[in-house]
Amino acid sequence: MTVKTKYQPVLDLGEALNVKDGKVEETENKLKVWGTTKTQYEKNLLWDKIKEIGGNNPDDIMADIKVEDTSVYHRHIVKSGETLGKIAKHYYKDPSKYQAIFNANTDKLKNPDLIYPDQELTIPNL
Incomplete structure (x- = not known):
């Protein structure tokens, strides 16, 4: 199983949340993802999904998730x-x-x- 396949539910969630400027790269058994969520709550949903799949400190994914509106949760x-x-x-x-x-x-x-x-x-x- 590729690392991208392993984390496909994270990518699907990002798509469902309409993450802006989303980008995904798979290199050397590591998945790198970028994007901007609307709110902190949506960012937390993505991180919860990453941890659900890879554990609390996954070493096979690097996520740089920004938040568009930090004035609200x-x-x-x-x-x-x-x-x-x-x-x-x-x-x-x-x-x-x-x-x-x-x-x-x-x-x-x-x-x-x-x-x-x-x-x-x-x-x-x-």
Whole structure:
């Protein structure tokens, strides 16, 4: 199996995330990848996938992933049935951090218990 084949799920994820300026090279059993994600959250998704495949310190891949918008952690489109607590648990692994999301979106939200499908919420850096 080539190293590119091994890390194909990372490349597929990068494509699904629409990574900008993506570039991939395979040389001497090492995969080199470059690109720019929209947010830190997307960069973290890519690194999580790399670690899932290659372990915490893979020596067969070199990734240079930049972030386009460092002012936010992510931008989230609300889906039916979601709450700020569920969204906070997804991004921060802690539902009690919903207040940070509410505070970052007071221009759109007047009550943390009232969010609606298709609203775009800023997920702040903590």
